[in-house]
Amino acid sequence: MYxxxxxxxxxxGALTGMGxxxxxRPALDLLGGLDALNVSMMSxxxxxxxTTISIGxxxxxxxxxxxxxxxxxxxxxxxxxxxxxxxxxxxxxxAENSTVVAVQNAVLxxxxxxxxxxxxxxxxxxxxxxxxxxxxxxxxxxxxxLASFLGIGGGPINVAVIIYLFGLNTKSAALCSLVTIFFSxxxxxxxxxxxxxxxxxxxxxxxxxxxxxxxxxxxxxxxSKKLHEKTVDRTFKGISLFVMAICVVNILRxxxxxxxx
Numbered sequence: 639m640y641x642x643x644x645x646x647x648x649x650x651g652a653l654t655g656m657g658x659x660x661x662x663r664p665a666l667d668l669l670g671g672l673d674a675l676n677v678s679m680m681s682x683x684x685x686x687x688x689t690t691i692s693i694g695x696x697x698x699x700x701x702x703x704x705x706x707x708x709x710x711x712x713x714x715x716x717x718x719x720x721x722x723x724x725x726x727x728x729x730x731x732x733a734e735n736s737t738v739v740a741v742q743n744a745v746l747x748x749x750x751x752x753x754x755x756x757x758x759x760x761x762x763x764x765x766x767x768x769x770x771x772x773x774x775x776x777x778x779x780x781x782x783x784l785a786s787f788l789g790i791g792g793g794p795i796n797v798a799v800i801i802y803l804f805g806l807n808t809k810s811a812a813l814c815s816l817v818t819i820f821f822s823x824x825x826x827x828x829x830x831x832x833x834x835x836x837x838x839x840x841x842x843x844x845x846x847x848x849x850x851x852x853x854x855x856x857x858x859x860x861x862s863k864k865l866h867e868k869t870v871d872r873t874f875k876g877i878s879l880f881v882m883a884i885c886v887v888n889i890l891r892x893x894x895x896x897x898x899x
Contacts, residue, residue: 640843644850648688653858664884674738682823684851689820691855699863708814710774712821718782719825726787740892747885750878753798765805782822794878808871
């Protein structure tokens with residue numbers, strides 16, 4: 639089950655630039671059995687595996703990646719990824735697991751709702767068309783914090799922000815999003831590996847998630863090259879609605895648990 643969930647999530651994530659974690663994280667919460675710390679870290683590692691394969695595939699296929707913008711976003715996401723992990727660790731230390739999971743799902747649902755509203759009206763919204771590296775680095779910091787705290791990679795939030803601020807189309811923004819996700823999750827995982835270690839984590843399900851994520855990254859990157867821009871756009875919106883629905887179900891389930899406790 640976990641392998642299939644990871645495969646579907648990361649295939650669609652690589653295709654749309656969502657990164658996979660935006661589907662994988664709430665799906666793992668829905669399946670249950672894991673606390674917020676383990677879900678976030680395993681999701682981060684799975685997403686990191688997926689983005690490595692997906693970016694490598696895009697480079698091999700000579701996709702048009704804006705390396706200047708991607709590099710600035712990536713630099714910011716390195717710092718943001720560490721900051722997001724710090725915030726998550728302290729939240730878990732000072733609050734119940736169910737509370738942290740509910741907050742993560744609520745924040746994600748609200749962010750996706752905002753993204754959907756923007757994507758539906760983006761043709762009516764003028765992009766500032768930012769070109770300087772400093773705004774891109776600061777954007778990367780903010781996206782990296784959200785990605786690590788939520789354990790999602792960043793997905794639709796990244797794509798919508800990049801489209802609006804830098805004036806890219808959905809496909810180009812998806813490529814930049816994948817690069818940003820890669821570096822934010824790499825910073826997250828390396829920070830834990832170097833300073834805390836993995837002794838407090840249960841990685842028994844991780845091989846299934848990584849196998850599914852790697853396979854999904856390969857399939858998604860291949861499909862992204864073949865599909866039309868409008869198809870990617872529609873897929874992006876459909877997945878966003880689906881993820882938001884999962885988040886709402888997770889929140890309601892936690893509220894029911896707290897009321898019955």
